[in-house]
Amino acid sequence: MQTYHILLIEDDLSIVENLTAYLTAEGFSVISASRQEQALSLLETFHPDLVLLDITLSQGNGYSTCTAIKKTSQIPVIFLTALTDEFSVVTGLEMGADDYICKPFRPRELVSRIRTVLRRTGAVSSVTVLGSLSVDTVRGTVTKHSQELFLSALEYRLLLFFLNNRGKTLTRNVLLEEIWDLAGDYVNDNTLTVYIKRLREKIEDNPQEPTIIKTIRGIGYRLEIPSET
Template sequence: MAKILLVEDDKNIVENLSAVLGGEGFQVRSASGQKEALEAVEQESFDLMLLDVSLKDGNGFAVCSAVKGSKELPVIFLTASGDEYSVVTGLELGAEDYVSKPFRPRELVSRIRSVLRRCGKTQAILEIEDLRVDTVRALVTKGGQECFLSALEYRLLLFFLNHKGMILSRNQLLEEIWDAAGEFVNDNTLTVYIKRLREKIETDPQNPQIIRTIRGMGYKLGE
């Protein structure tokens, strides 16, 4: 589970983002200003920092500069929409990416995962039972034999693996597929994708042990 430091002084944004990121399997700690953020970095180890440019106590540029001078911590800036100066300054200070406000939560989660992969902060190999996923090569094998998944099936499998042990509702899964497909995906289509994925990764698709159905709630990967 990746640990994120959210440096933001807007309590509503902190509350909403913490809920979204927590639901995506991330562990989140927040800091409201420059001093609190730098103290948190000294006290704890984080995998990524989400950093607002404008803070009531200090500013995001100073935080980024201090962090990049002493830690190998990926930084994503949260900037006001259209603020080109902030974007350029943040990238010149060594930030890995930026997201303009207002942003879609799904887009932010996608950017976070992309930066974590690029910076080697995520596991390259994910495994459950005899299923093995090499996320660097996008290679899926079962019992040593390669499984050929479509792009959407692979995206769905990664979503399950990144939320291992968590019950995922059909709505959560539909949102994930919808983003990947770029078009509306209905409930029946999700059922088809789950069925196809199970046929490729389960030893006995009629009695699935990897992607389990939790009646009335959704699905869960593993026990």
């Protein structure tokens, strides 16, 4: 699986440490800079796939840094800042930023929006292929043996969550939170079991012996990464 490189331009050391640890655990390669001059120098040596950029820096500022980045490259930029007023958001986007995320933020949402920007800008393909299964996240379609499958909103949400965490064992509690966020109502462990069963019936060649979504007994589930051939 390809590793995507992120340049984090932020002068709050606690945010740098926590965010670097989280993004690294999610499979990204991260390098950080606290000053505009340092960040622009790293662009030439690190060659990031995406930049996370705060507006307030110890030297320089995010707006001028974004302008400098966009003058010489097409690297996507996401502003990550505590400035939440409309003027700051509009200014950031007009400077060429690809997204604007306000602090405090939810790490899982940040990762999802990073991947969305990478797909939209062409750094990441919108189509994921798992054997006979193909998921196009831009069109929102899932096909199996070239035939489109019809998934409910919750089934599709679960599948995307597995895809975004492929190769990782996800506990039942984490998956329940994902269902609850979308359903808006209380859901229990039996509900998760039902949706996993329904999803497997649609995407697996043999739901009784699943090869895509594996059960990790006593813990949860894991979406298997097909072996390279």
